[in-house]
Amino acid sequence: MDDKKSWLDEPCPIARTVGIVGDAWSWLILRDALAGVSRFDQFRKSLGIAPTILTRRLALLVEEGLLEKRLYSQRPPREEYVLTDAGRDLLPVLFMIGAWGKRHRGEGKLTTFVDAETGVEIRPVAVDEASGAPIGSRPIRAAGAPVAEAPAAGKGDTGKA
Template sequence: MNSKPDAQSTCPIERSLAFLGDSWTMLILRDANAGVTRFDQFKKNLGIAPTILTKRLATLTDERLLEKKLYSERPPREEYVLTDAGRDFLPVLFMIAAWGQKHRGGGRLTRFLDAENGTELKPAAIDTVTGFELGTRPIRIVVPE
């Protein structure tokens, strides 16, 4: 495997990490899934430098996880709204959170609750073909020829 993620790789993990492998990108997606849409909100929530935020938002827009929508014509102002691809990333974020609670826990941690019934989320990745939880059985990686 290469030391730097490659967007042209045959591995979907490597392709995804080519633009997602940065923590700021994932934190922007976390906040977008929580309803943050405006540049200043992202900047305030994340404590991120404006230049870095501008670059990450451009990448997420180019990669079609976010799209710009005009919310004010005078002066012209845009917000960043999740696309289907951006919403599809939410389960990935919760799987990272579950791993972090298990292996990087301790102290005070943010909890994620179901908004309707108040129960804490306990995400698990299940193979829909076999019904088995991922990580409980060996896998085989098949590289295309």
């Protein structure tokens, strides 16, 4: 699907999310926002991103409710971008992406994330709340609205309901 809005109409929550944050710049903006970056010039400096691209990505993240604009200066009027609850809820997703990157693209010097209180490296694991099983360790299938014609992912699962 070429039209981003058509992704947002999909019954699959993964497709809907990718329709909002499916590009690298959006993820990196969210990463920086989670680290405390909030001002346009800070994002631009941190990311080395063109101002036009940054403006569009910030506007989309605000429109979709992941960031909100707040006035931090009256004269001259200046706004900063602050994470909403929905934006903060992406922190575990970012850590899982980082863990995948460390495992499969871990060559060279990498940033390590540590618990601020203990100093111990954070090693995220996605776990199904209902079963307690690590996600990916058991067969899965899509239920409810149709997702695609392809078989569902999972070990030994044929995709048949």
